[in-house]
Amino acid sequence: MAFQTVERALDGESLPMRLYEKAKRLGVWNPSDIDLTRDRKDWPALTEDQRDALLQTTSLFVAGEEAVTLDLLPLVLTIAREGRLEEELYLTTFLFEEGKHTQFFRRFLDEVGNSPDGLARFHGESYRRLFEVELPQAMQALLDDRSPPVQVRASVTYNLIVEGVLAETGYHSYFEALEARGLMPGLRDGLRLIKQDEARHIAYGVYLLERLVAADPALWEIVEERMAALLPLALGVVDEGFSRYGDRSPFGLEKDDIAAFAGAQFQARLERIRPA
Numbered sequence: 001m002a003f004q005t006v007e008r009a010l011d012g013e014s015l016p017m018r019l020y021e022k023a024k025r026l027g028v029w030n031p032s033d034i035d036l037t038r039d040r041k042d043w044p045a046l047t048e049d050q051r052d053a054l055l056q057t058t059s060l061f062v063a064g065e066e067a068v069t070l071d072l073l074p075l076v077l078t079i080a081r082e083g084r085l086e087e088e089l090y091l092t093t094f095l096f097e098e099g100k101h102t103q104f105f106r107r108f109l110d111e112v113g114n115s116p117d118g119l120a121r122f123h124g125e126s127y128r129r130l131f132e133v134e135l136p137q138a139m140q141a142l143l144d145d146r147s148p149p150v151q152v153r154a155s156v157t158y159n160l161i162v163e164g165v166l167a168e169t170g171y172h173s174y175f176e177a178l179e180a181r182g183l184m185p186g187l188r189d190g191l192r193l194i195k196q197d198e199a200r201h202i203a204y205g206v207y208l209l210e211r212l213v214a215a216d217p218a219l220w221e222i223v224e225e226r227m228a229a230l231l232p233l234a235l236g237v238v239d240e241g242f243s244r245y246g247d248r249s250p251f252g253l254e255k256d257d258i259a260a261f262a263g264a265q266f267q268a269r270l271e272r273i274r275p276a
């Protein structure tokens with residue numbers, strides 16, 4: 001085989017290399033360094049319902065980050081096997097960042113939430129279907145079949161639905177609600193950094209899907225089909241989150257606003273990839 005770096009330069013103008021450069025500047029923050037002192041002081045001053053809501057949300061965030069950390073490798077392997085060096089360089093930062101997100105939320109649970117028990121009680125049916133079945137299945141399918149339709153299903157599930165709809169909606173709404181109340185500055189610092197990392201992850205996913213659909217426009221149908229199949233689960237996660245509170249969460253988040261934000265994310269992601 002001919003090694004790319006012996007034959008030609010890395011394509012610094014390509015989107016993956018631009019994301020790689022960004023990730024090396026912005027993605028190197030350390031979850032262990034985030035100051036949670038004020039958060040620890042805020043915690044006992046919250047209402048019981050607010051503590052419960054924060055534990056619930058963090059239990060969704062931490063398990064979601066763990067799932068994407070565990071499930072990314074088949075995609076990295078696929079890209080490496082195709083010899084797409086620029087994309088693989090970027091993907092080395094992607095997994096590194098997911099690991100740090102997992103560590104950050106676990107640290108918050110331990111150091112602010114006092115290592116609570118039984119967090120799995122917060123995971124409803126839609127959440128479990130998405131993170132325990134759909135995501136791992138879509139990613140592991142790449143181990144047996146690296147064909148473009150399988151890559152499309154994996155990336156739609158991981159990048160567009162889990163990251164582009166669910167994570168963006170969850171992080172955005174929690175960040176705003178805590179900021180409006182001046183609460184949990186350490187958690188907000190972490191959310192701000194994680195949102196930046198996630199924006200790069202989603203940008204890569206959109207790039208990958210655009211590349212696949214441009215090479216074979218018939219794949220667009222699979223994008224639409226998979227998006228449509230997973231949207232009810234994403235909205236189900238919002239529903240389950242509010243099921244204990246009615247339409248308004250203890251931090252003043254409105255269910256309709258969150259569902260509308262998730263729906264708008266969904267449309268925006270779809271539009272980015274739709275062939276001209």
Ligand SMILES: [Fe+2]
Binds near residue numbers: 068194
């Ligand atoms: Fe993440």
Ligand SMILES: [Fe+2]
Binds near residue numbers: 068098197198201
């Ligand atoms: Fe991510």
